[in-house]
Amino acid sequence: FKEKINLFVFLFSLYISTVWINFYYLSSMNVDFFFYYDYINYFIGGGGEDFNSGHGSFYYFLISMIFKSNFEFVTNLNVMTILSYSVQSINFIYYITGIVGVYKLFKLYKIENSLILLSLTVFNFFPQSIYMRAVMKPEIVGFAVFPWILYYLDLYKREKNITYLFY
Secondary structure (H helix, E strand, O other), X not given: OHXXXXXXXXXXXXXXXXXXXXXXXXXXXXXXHHHHHHHHHHHOOOOOOOOOOOOOOHHXXXXXXXXXXXXXXXXXXXXXXXXXXXXXXXXXXXHHHHHHHHXXXXXXXXXXXXXXXXHHHHHHHOHHHHHHHHOOOOHHHHHHHHHHHHHHHHHHHHHOXXXXXXX
């Protein structure tokens, strides 16, 4: 029963922090937004063929796909809101991927479930995690994959199974 309560508190904190970000922060008002917007513009068919940032484009491709799926709702009044929703939706998926990786890594180290869920609940409200979910920056991809890299490297060290290196 205690574990279900801890899981509920974690999920509720994830929900509340995500809703707060979606309601009170426009990703399109970020300082670096227009630096990265060329990628989005390219994928929605608006030109912008010269990219100078050297970032991979898959992250921006996903954002543009969410944005394109909402084209029917776009007006001059809400374009920035829908673009912000697109950014925050993709960031949320990456965030969940990273959180699950952190959970699995902690379980690998035999940390108690209630302590893991408490840590992740606090992390949901940590300023850097809120910032990471709110702005359009590819650093969220690093957060999503880094715990998984550590997890599979540790599994490889323990079991000497080369398959874990490919994961």
